[in-house]
Every structure is written in C-alpha cells, then in structure tokens.
Amino acid sequence: MKKLTFPLLMAVISAAVLSCTKSHPVASAPKIFVIVPGAWSGPYAWDSVKTDLEKAGNKVVVVQLPGHGSDSTAPRT
Numbered sequence: 001m002k003k004l005t006f007p008l009l010m011a012v013i014s015a016a017v018l019s020c021t022k023s024h025p026v027a028s029a030p031k032i033f034v035i036v037p038g039a040w041s042g043p044y045a046w047d048s049v050k051t052d053l054e055k056a057g058n059k060v061v062v063v064q065l066p067g068h069g070s071d072s073t074a075p076r077t
Helices: 002-023 043-055
Strands: 032-035 059-062
Touching: 002 043, 032 043, 043 059
Parallel strands: 032 059
Antiparallel strands: none
C-alpha cells in the first residue's frame, strides 16, 4: 500500500499545480517555491512537480537535506 500511496500523492499534487496555473495565469513576476522533502524522501521525488511549476513560469528550489541522498555531510546528533 505504501508504494502506491506516494506516487498517487505526487500525481495529485502535479494535477493540482497544473489546474491552478491554468486557471490563474502567472503574473509578470514569477513565484518562487522552496520545496523541502520530508523524511525518507529526497529532491528526486519532487521532479514532476518542479517541472510543472517551472513550465508555468515559476522558479523552484528543491532542498537536499544534509546527509541525505548524494550529500555526504554527516548528520548531527
């Protein structure tokens, strides 16, 4: 069930982003979105949402937390 839930959630978020940007055109100044993935997730999980937001003319920054994914920083204890 968990394996199906996350992709389904990402699809719903992408659809919501697309519907919002189609019904409300982006103003002259793009919006800036900062996405901070939660536990057991990384920036890669937000690629489709990032792509949709950027296609709509927005700027998107997806943060990689220290010690996660390709970042080799040791987590603090």
